[in-house]
Amino acid sequence: MIIFLREKFIAQIFMWVIAIVFVIGSIMLYSGSSGGRGDGTEAEVVLKIDALEVTRGDFERMVSDQMRSQQNQRFGAPPDQKQTEKDIIDFLIKRAIEGSANISNAEVERYIRSDATRVQQYNQYEGFGAAELYKQSVRYQLSSTALRDNVQNLELVTDTEAEQDYRLEADKAKVKYIEFRHSDYVSTDNVTDEEDEEGEEAETYFQENKDDYKTEEQVNVKFININPEDFVTQSDIEAYYTENQAEFTTPEVVKARHILKQFPEGTRNPTDEQRTETKAAAEKLLKTVKDELAAGTSFADLAKTHSDGPSGADGGALGSSIPELPPGKYFGRGQMVKPFEEACFDILEPGEISDLVETVFGYHIIQLEEKHSPVLKSFPEVESEIRDKVVKSSGVDNAKRTAEDLLFDIEVEDYETAIGLDRYKELSLAVGETDFFSKDETNIPNIGSSWTYGGLIQELFDMEVGVTDTIETKRFGRDVTAYFVATVLGKKPAAIPEFDDVKEQVINDLREKKAKESAFADAQNLFNQRADSESLDDLIKKYKVSEEETAVQKSVQESSLFNRTVGSSYISNMGNSKEVMFAAFNMSVGDVRGPFKGDSSVYIVELVERVEPDLELYQTDPAQKAQRFQTLLQDKKQSAYDNWFAARKKVANIWIHEDYR
Numbered sequence: 001m002i003i004f005l006r007e008k009f010i011a012q013i014f015m016w017v018i019a020i021v022f023v024i025g026s027i028m029l030y031s032g033s034s035g036g037r038g039d040g041t042e043a044e045v046v047l048k049i050d051a052l053e054v055t056r057g058d059f060e061r062m063v064s065d066q067m068r069s070q071q072n073q074r075f076g077a078p079p080d081q082k083q084t085e086k087d088i089i090d091f092l093i094k095r096a097i098e099g100s101a102n103i104s105n106a107e108v109e110r111y112i113r114s115d116a117t118r119v120q121q122y123n124q125y126e127g128f129g130a131a132e133l134y135k136q137s138v139r140y141q142l143s144s145t146a147l148r149d150n151v152q153n154l155e156l157v158t159d160t161e162a163e164q165d166y167r168l169e170a171d172k173a174k175v176k177y178i179e180f181r182h183s184d185y186v187s188t189d190n191v192t193d194e195e196d197e198e199g200e201e202a203e204t205y206f207q208e209n210k211d212d213y214k215t216e217e218q219v220n221v222k223f224i225n226i227n228p229e230d231f232v233t234q235s236d237i238e239a240y241y242t243e244n245q246a247e248f249t250t251p252e253v254v255k256a257r258h259i260l261k262q263f264p265e266g267t268r269n270p271t272d273e274q275r276t277e278t279k280a281a282a283e284k285l286l287k288t289v290k291d292e293l294a295a296g297t298s299f300a301d302l303a304k305t306h307s308d309g310p311s312g313a314d315g316g317a318l319g320s321s322i323p324e325l326p327p328g329k330y331f332g333r334g335q336m337v338k339p340f341e342e343a344c345f346d347i348l349e350p351g352e353i354s355d356l357v358e359t360v361f362g363y364h365i366i367q368l369e370e371k372h373s374p375v376l377k378s379f380p381e382v383e384s385e386i387r388d389k390v391v392k393s394s395g396v397d398n399a400k401r402t403a404e405d406l407l408f409d410i411e412v413e414d415y416e417t418a419i420g421l422d423r424y425k426e427l428s429l430a431v432g433e434t435d436f437f438s439k440d441e442t443n444i445p446n447i448g449s450s451w452t453y454g455g456l457i458q459e460l461f462d463m464e465v466g467v468t469d470t471i472e473t474k475r476f477g478r479d480v481t482a483y484f485v486a487t488v489l490g491k492k493p494a495a496i497p498e499f500d501d502v503k504e505q506v507i508n509d510l511r512e513k514k515a516k517e518s519a520f521a522d523a524q525n526l527f528n529q530r531a532d533s534e535s536l537d538d539l540i541k542k543y544k545v546s547e548e549e550t551a552v553q554k555s556v557q558e559s560s561l562f563n564r565t566v567g568s569s570y571i572s573n574m575g576n577s578k579e580v581m582f583a584a585f586n587m588s589v590g591d592v593r594g595p596f597k598g599d600s601s602v603y604i605v606e607l608v609e610r611v612e613p614d615l616e617l618y619q620t621d622p623a624q625k626a627q628r629f630q631t632l633l634q635d636k637k638q639s640a641y642d643n644w645f646a647a648r649k650k651v652a653n654i655w656i657h658e659d660y661r
Contacts, residue, residue, distance in 0.1 A: 046657035047089065049096040059660070062088050064476035067451075080442070081451065085660050097648055101143035108138050120310065151644045152637035162628050163618065170613035172561045173584040176536045177574060178543075178554050180523045180595070180602040185515040203499050205513075206506045210496045213505070217494045218436040221460055222415065223486040224429050225447065226403045228395035229387075236394070237386045241379050248377045250322075253330040254344045255370035257299050257316035261285055262308035262362040282356050282363035289365055293353070299367040308362065316367075325372060337361075344368055396480045402427070403470045403483035410468060410485060436492055452481055458659075463488045516602075523595035523602040526554075536592055536606040561611065569599075580605055 042057030063084050070079040112118045112135070125134040206213065241248065261282035263270040270278065289302055300315030307316055319331030333341060337359045348354055348368035357364040402424075409418040419429040434445045439461050442450055450457050453473035463469060468487040475481050499506065529542045536556050543554050560572035564585060569578040577598030587593060587607040594604035618624060 044657075046660060047092065048653065048655040049093050050100065050653050052092070052096045054092065056657075059085075059088070061478070064474075064478045067476045068478075079451065081454065082440075089656060089660065093649060093652070093654060094645075095140070097645065097652060098144040098147060099140040101146045103139045103142045103146070105135075107142060108135050111138055111142060148641055151641050155633060155636045155640050157629050157632045157636065162625065162632060163615070165628055165632055166618050166624075167613045167615075168564050168566070170563070170611070170618075171585065172563045172609075172611040173587075173607060174559055174561045174609035175571075175574075175580070175584055175605040176556050176558050176608050177580075177603045177605045178523070178526070178536060178540055178556060178594075179574075180519040180554070182512070182515045182519050182600055182602075184552050185518040185522070186511055187515075202503065202507050202510055205510045206499050206502070209509075212509075213502050214496050215492070215494060216438040216440060217461065218438050218492040219434075219460055219488055220436045220490045221434045221486050222489050223432055223434070223447070223484050224406065224415065224419065225432070226399045226406070226427070226429070226483040226485070228391050228399040228480060228482070230395075230427055231398035231402075232387065232390045232395045236390050237383060238379070240386050240390055241382065245376055248382045250324060250372075250375045250377070251332040252345070252374050253319075253322065253325070253332045253372050254368060255325075255328050255330050256318060256344050256348075257303055257367045257369065258309070258311070258318065258340075259285070259289060259299075259303045259307040259316055259365040260309040260312075260362050261364075278362055279356070279358075282365075286356055286365055290353070299353070324375075326370075328369070330370075330372070340364060340366070345371075392479065399480075399483045400470075400472070403485055406485050407468065407470050415487075433489070436490070451475070453484075454481075456484060460486060460488060465489070465491055519602045520595055520597065523604055527594050527604050530592060533590075534592070535590075536604065539592065539604070558608070561609065574603075575599060575601060577601075577603060 042055060044056045045053045046056045046059055047054040063081065066088060067079045067081060067084050070084070112122050118138075122131065122134055125131050261278055263278050264274050285306060289299075289306065292302055293299065298315075300317070303312050303316030306312075309316075311318055314329075317329040319329040319335070321327065322330050333345060335341075336344070339357050339359050343354050343357045343364075343366055348366065350368055350371055352368055354364070354366040354368075357366055406418055406424065406429075409421060412418075415431045418424070419431065432446045434447060437445050439457055441457070444450055444453065444457065447453060447456070452475055454475055456471055456473045459469075459471045463486075465488050468485065471484045471486055472480060473482050473484065526539065526543050530539050540554060540556050545553055557573070559574040562571045562581075562584075564581065569576045569581050571577065571580060574580070575598050577596055579596035580598065580603055583593055583596060584605065584607055589607050589610055592604065592606045594602075596603045596605065
């Protein structure tokens with residue numbers, strides 16, 4: 001009964017189906033949408049995955065939509081465009097491979113017809129002209145399931161594997177430790193510069209580690225930023241509101257419930273006999289409904305019990321929520337079949353129950369709950385929305401025209417003379433310079449976020465030195481944010497810098513290296529003072545802070561119980577150390593060992609507790625064994641599928657345009 005759904009909701013469903021099809025069968029989701037470069041390159045193929053080809057326009061709109069979604073869900077730093085591009089390429093590759101199984105039309109038909117809900121969904125899409133797209137989404141689902149089943153069904157878990165997994169989890173240790181933090185050994189004067197007696201130390205370190213300091217290609221740009229918002233005044237916004245009030249008027253809507261006595265098998269062309277039989281049943285139902293309403297039963301409960309329509313489960317409610325109105329579902333004119341609409345908008349008053357209303361679906365009993373007249377939103381409510389609209393239309397056009405005129409004037413005169421011309425004075429334009437920056441910068445010097453001015457960096461790096469041009473920038477690849485008139489003043493190729501240019505960074509890196517060495521040496525020195533069988537608590541009494549060191553006095557600390565977690569070296573209350581993690585399970589209680597390196601510290605440790613696995617408990621607890629088998633099996637199945645997918649990806653015919661590699 002798709003006629004009873006709000007148009008907006010139908011459109012969302014439709015777009016969802018097309019989105020599935022896009023990634024499994026070369027049907028482009030965004031082909032008709034606005035945006036993109038507008039320079040004739042939208043149709044250029046930038047991604048090929050076996051038979052799937054993706055155009056630049058479609059790919060960039062997918063990226064922009066994903067970035068827009070990410071930005072709406074987070075605060076702070078903008079999403080990374082390069083990472084988003086990579087994520088979408090990975091997503092498309094995954095969907096193309098998972099949709100590659102040979103699924104016949106007969107299999108698709110059988111799957112749809114095997115479930116009443118899927119049949120109903122198919123009928124809804126068919127009514128909207130999207131039946132084939134729904135089949136495509138089902139085909140992808142069946143393909144993905146078939147591939148996973150073929151790969152994963154041979155996996156099994158043995159008793160030995162399950163027991164070993166239990167041992168690893170149940171085998172636990174606790175240590176005391178003395179921590180030598182790297183940061184405690186960083187000194188501002190333990191690295192000398194070239195003017196001291198050890199002046200070659202930092203430069204020697206640089207020479208031995210040059211590749212660590214290699215810089216990417218850089219450009220320096222002179223520019224003028226022309227902002228579309230500068231071409232929109234408050235008067236423009238107020239005039240738009242006055243001239244387009246219908247746009248800001250909420251539609252006439254109603255809130256209603258219904259009980260449907262449907263024609264046999266949902267047919268829309270019943271025979272006279274079917275119509276007569278259905279009407280007789282509906283008249284009987286109407287009497288029952290009125291009697292039960294009089295007895296105190298709610299209309300919503302009656303709809304759940306008696307309605308044939310899919311809305312019955314929701315108490316016969318139709319439509320969707322509207323933020324400006326109280327909670328509930330509402331619909332407007334044009335969203336229901338005509339007889340139903342006329343009953344709700346033109347005949348019934350709130351609180352009234354209709355007689356039988358015939359439509360192509362059957363006979364309805366309608367309860368009208370609310371009726372809301374059109375309401376004009378106030379100017380403050382829509383001011384920001386109107387500003388965006390006007391900026392995107394006249395603001396962008398005027399900014400583009402100004403940038404083109406300014407480019408001509410700059411080529412005839414120069415930057416400073418051009419912005420001083422009378423026709424530009426009201427815009428308060430300014431000439432800026434970025435200084436040298438690299439392509440991977442997230443913030444363009446003296447301009448702003450590379451996310452806000454999307455496309456600017458790529459264009460600048462594509463330009464030759466001395467060339468002046470106009471550049472259009474977009475947020476998320478869609479909304480124009482500015483026009484730039486820019487000249488590339490200079491370029492620096494990727495290169496290893498001179499020592500003096502990175503001296504401060506080299507000194508900091510060397511200080512960090514020496515701090516790690518000092519921390520380890522200090523720990524080793526203390527450990528060497530340990531007598532046989534001496535505990536950590538006794539050993540710590542021998543520790544003295546050297547006058548030459550910046551380290552602080554140490555203390556004995558204690559971790560929590562921890563186990564050997566696969567893929568992790570984190571020890572609770574302590575930190576990350578693979579060496580400590582490994583050693584603890586090879587020590588006896590009371591053993592003191594070290595020094596051991598960690599991510600940010602060096603440790604001397606003493607094993608103070610060991611919890612052995614209780615194998616008897618494991619063997620006599622069927623629930624735990626079953627849960628462990630299930631968990632291990634799922635892990636093995638996922639691992640098997642991941643390995644298969646990686647191998648399949650290697651042999652897939654994948655080509656990615658250099659712009660997105």
